[in-house]
Amino acid sequence: GxxxxxxxxxxxxxxxxxxxxxxxxxxxQATTMFWYRQFPKQSLMLMATSNExxxxxxxxxxxxxxxxxxxxxxxxxxxxVTSAHPEDSSFYICSAKPIGLAGVDQxxxxxxxxxxxxxL
Amino acid sequence: xxxxxxxxxxxxxxEGRISILNCDYTNSMFDYFLWYKKYPAEGPTFLISIxxxxxxxxxxxxxxxxxxxxxxxSLHIVPSQPGDSAVYFCAASEGNYGxxxxxxxxxxxxxLP
Numbered sequence: 001g002x003x004x005x006x007x008x009x010x011x012x013x014x015x016x017x018x019x020x021x022x023x024x025x026x027x028x029q030a031t032t033m034f035w036y037r038q039f040p041k042q043s044l045m046l047m048a049t050s051n052e053x054x055x056x057x058x059x060x061x062x063x064x065x066x067x068x069x070x071x072x073x074x075x076x077x078x079x080x081v082t083s084a085h086p087e088d089s090s091f092y093i094c095s096a097k098p099i100g101l102a103g104v105d106q107x108x109x110x111x112x113x114x115x116x117x118x119x120l
Numbered sequence: 121x122x123x124x125x126x127x128x129x130x131x132x133x134x135e136g137r138i139s140i141l142n143c144d145y146t147n148s149m150f151d152y153f154l155w156y157k158k159y160p161a162e163g164p165t166f167l168i169s170i171x172x173x174x175x176x177x178x179x180x181x182x183x184x185x186x187x188x189x190x191x192x193x194s195l196h197i198v199p200s201q202p203g204d205s206a207v208y209f210c211a212a213s214e215g216n217y218g219x220x221x222x223x224x225x226x227x228x229x230x231x232l233p
Contacts, residue, residue, distance in 0.1 A: 001121065001122070002122055002225065003121065003122065036163050036164075042154060042166040042169075042221075043156070043163060043164065043165045043166045044156070044163035044164045044165075045163045046161070046162055046163040093221075093223075095223070103129065104129050104225070105129035105130045105226070105227075105228045106228075107130075107207045107226060107228045108129055108225045108226055108228075109207075109209075109225060109226055110122075110225050111209075111222075111223035111225075113222060114221070
């Protein structure tokens, strides 16, 4: 149980196009999902916190008009990279905080497998 | 089902004692493992890693042990300090080429003064 999927797993696009990445919790619900970007040395930068039914909370330095987040249901959050440029090429990973699951800590997050974006 | 499991959602340890965080995995193709540390409102930060060719890697107060036959790894923190209080995530991948890591759900460590 407690699986999070991301689609697509990898995408190559031309500069200037928009790319949508989906994050789904498959067998649990989540009012809060997080979007991260992986940087060199493998640490993950928190980009934004996605809240079901309300606007996402973006971290400082993350352009909300460029990285559009929609959390339309308790099992789905989407990240759209608008007008992608080569510097947006990275590994994007989401995670979901479960609600209604027994035996989990308040800080438990289930991560998706990530999406590798390459912008040419 | 989850490929990387951390069966203890939380752990409390007295300052100065040893903290042991455990991680189990199911995919025998995983050969590179990492531990991340996460503070609130931040992303997970890389802490220490181990390749499957080793069974131990040490970095200061942090030591990671890998038992491939049991598909189990653990992170030891000795001595534990209050600043170590954070959420620790275990992650695994096939190869260490900076690509797709599979994360566990995390263990929240509280080090009590």
